[in-house]
Amino acid sequence: MTSNLFTDLPSNLPDKLFTTLLEATKLRIERIVSEGHSSSQGFWYDQDQNEWVVVLKGGARMSIEGIVKVLRPLVCNETGALAGVLATTYESSGGSSDLMSDEALQHTIREILSSYSESEGDGIHTFVGNEPDEVIVQIKGSKLAISVFSRRWDGPSSLVVHPIPIATLNWRRIPFDLLKTELTSLIETARKIRRSKFRKCLKCGDTKPPEWMHDEQTCQSCSGAIY
């Protein structure tokens, strides 16, 4: 196998393809390539070893005791370095009746964000949180979406907000306590991802969001380029 994980992919995949990359006494690293494969109905994985999975491309769904977790890659830069994230979707309420009201949900989001701006339009309630902007939380009916705040250039002088979604929850079906915990951790994850993209300009020493960097080392103000 070559050094690139994305090479040597079969064009035709009747079964999941497992390739062992490294094997040691207590560790095995393998590449798994699958295409719409799933375990058979009623089958549950129950194994002795621990397993840690990172999705590099595409997506996967895992059902763990009634909670469906959606695994997918989020950030994969040019060098192939990866910041993976676990997005979670709940499909069952676990039978609890202790659910959150609309007002309670909004209140909880305000509490978690501490500093934020809030807007409403097209049936979507949007919170943009923290200073500088790091996370976007949107409520549309029973759907709650958490995204990493991001901007991109849409033409030479137009910078548009471009949220990168990390999770969608059907919040009306999730018990209050669980929803609050999950939301807190997802917002924290989104903030960390946004902060991880900030770069320090080697000329002025300021830390800037990626859209204001000219290249890896110089911000746009210091680059001398005209935007």
Ligand SMILES: [Zn+2]
């Ligand atoms: Zn600078």
